[in-house]
Amino acid sequence: MGHEVRYRVRGGRRLHGTVFVQGAKNAVLPMIGASLMASRGRTVLRNVPIIEDVRRAVELARAVGAKAELHETERTLVIDASSLSSPVLPGEIASRFRGSFLFVPALLHRLGEAVIEGVGGCNLGSRNLDFHYNGFKRMGATVTEHVADNGDGIIHIKAGDLRGGTLYCDTPSHTGTENLIMAAALAHGTTLIKNAALEPEVLDNIAILQAMGAKISGGGTGFITVEGVDELTAVEHTVMPDRIDAGVFVMAAAITGGDLNLVGATLEHLGVAADKLEQMGVEFHQQGAVLQVRRERTLRPINVITDEYPGFATDLQSPIMALSCLAEGPSYIYERIFDGRFKLADELRKMGADIEVDGNRAKVNGPRGLRGAEVQAHDLRCGSALVLAGLAAEGETTITSAYYLDRGHAHTAERLSQLGADIVREAD
Ligand SMILES: CC(=O)N[C@H]1[C@@H](OP(=O)(O)OP(=O)(O)OC[C@H]2O[C@@H](n3ccc(=O)[nH]c3=O)[C@H](O)[C@@H]2O)O[C@H](CO)[C@@H](O)[C@@H]1O
Ligand SMILES: C=C(OP(=O)(O)O)C(=O)O
Known part of the structure; x- marks a missing residue:
């Protein structure tokens, strides 16, 4: 892999501002x-x-x-x-x-x-x-x-x-x-x-x-x-905009109670994920090629079943697991596309989450206040989910093996910092 990449996130800041969604x-x-x-x-x-x-x-x-x-x-x-x-x-x-x-x-x-x-x-x-x-x-x-x-x-x-x-x-x-x-x-x-x-x-x-x-x-x-x-x-x-990158920024607004303008994001591309996020309490407003998103209400729990498009994208399943840790009640997640995509649950538990996993089904018992910890990105979306958890956690979260995150998201630390997050990328 060449070098070890880490992200350090200090949570508790509400995100606000405009961000460019990367190409897909x-x-x-x-x-x-x-x-x-x-x-x-x-x-x-x-x-x-x-x-x-x-x-x-x-x-x-x-x-x-x-x-x-x-x-x-x-x-x-x-x-x-x-x-x-x-x-x-x-x-x-x-x-x-x-x-x-x-x-x-x-x-x-x-x-x-x-x-x-x-x-x-x-x-x-x-x-x-x-x-x-x-x-x-x-x-x-x-x-x-x-x-x-x-x-x-x-x-x-x-x-x-x-x-x-x-x-x-x-x-x-x-x-x-x-x-x-x-x-x-x-x-x-x-x-x-x-x-x-x-x-x-x-x-x-x-x-x-x-x-x-x-x-x-x-x-x-x-x-x-x-x-x-x-x-x-x-x-x-x-190249079209990256709907998974857009979805992660939607959830960054949601998990911090923030409000963002996502340049290049299209609500339709989020498929069922947009409806699920709305049910959780996220408000969307599409203005041409800019998607406005904010979350002010308490996060509600959710049921998610991953599926091919336009169903709920499996690549957004890990991020929404992180978000559901803060929801007021139990959320249920059924991963239908991949049979090994729940390693994230172990990492979120280190941060205080209460998640029960049974095969391809998970129950996330919210709400749980998250606290900073050293956690590992086991795959790309596990990495983005841990960044989201870090944004909401008390204290510092260190995400190791974060090359995975860099596989799929561009300039993560820079883009989040511009929105008010306290996040740095380290590589040695
Ligand atoms: C580079 C790329 O575009 N990656 C995406 C692509 O991966 P990828 O194209 O690898 O995903 P697939 O849609 O092919 O796989 C979905 C499911 O079908 C099974 N399967 C697939 C092909 C095959 O020949 N036999 C078979 O059994 C796989 O094991 C898996 O369980 O779609 C996934 C599902 O949306 C996304 O998570 C990945 O981000
Ligand atoms: C699974 C993913 O990618 P890849 O198919 O490139 O491994 C992903 O983008 O989450």
Whole structure:
């Protein structure tokens, strides 16, 4: 991981002011994969979040031979993929983020094969990739696995000419849908993807692929049809705002009893999470591209069931667990997407929370006054939830292993400090 990152938060300050929502991590990563499919020209991505996953994606793009320049101040990424040279996704980079697997379709089309030395992402229990592999196989690819000298499993996918077919996801997988769309975009013939994901980031990826020349219809319906084309061209595209980043700032206002203007946030993108937060006592007012949010009333307890979009996003489940610690009564959380996303409960207990966990269900017995403690970010959203808890806690909270937080949120300490929080980031 390179270096240890910690955040120190001293709680008790009410947040107030204006904050810019970053570009979406889960939109930009597949877009970087898509940009590698353009055999000519330079792709320009704007509103790129300056997060660790993007830095890793840039390293990975360079490792397969693309020229990639991340202009951090301008939040702009320029990629020239005219000459890809290696089908290998090296383990030391690829195993540090989930989005690495979104490079596979480009490698299959441009180089005829992809060698995957590792796939990363947060450890949230089982995170299978069978929908991706089965889809690639149905299109004519062969998938083999062998064990390297160091004991690591290496996946080798070979594709002669991929051809369209009828594909499906058993459940509407986010990256699964994106990978199958990208594989179909340059395949021979027509592909139907059944049970496709409906997430806004999937639709933003369809938009960039269409601008590149792909023929895709049915986005947002669950049935996506892709007619293969011979070539995709490089384009310029602005990445959509990050709805999870927006949701965390909504909860930062809620947990501190504050009021914020979120520039770039769209209430609709929050799906059911917006309704749940309203039920808890958060007030929203959408004014064009600015979402005003405040919480003055006592926090009410809540029932949450995570689901694919537009259901309650699993990536907001940890943050709302932190928020429900302060609610006046018991809250119930049922995590349906991932089977290992409750390590946060142990950390919140160190801060005084009362949380009962039974499998994928949790009961949060509020209200409990939180107190500062040393806690560990076990994954990205565990990290953002602990920052929220720290904002509300008495005394100082130290969050260790916070590289995870930096994977997905840009300039966390700076943005929260501007709103009045007492938070610093330390790295050694
Ligand atoms: C980079 C990125 O976009 N990450 C997001 C993406 O992850 P990711 O795309 O990995 O999540 P999926 O939607 O694929 O996974 C959801 C569920 O489906 C299962 N599954 C998935 C694929 C597969 O081939 N087989 C299978 O069984 C997984 O084990 C998991 O239980 O969507 C998740 C769910 O919204 C978010 O939490 C992640 O932030
Ligand atoms: C699970 C997440 O990301 P990833 O799929 O990149 O691990 C997340 O964003 O919370």
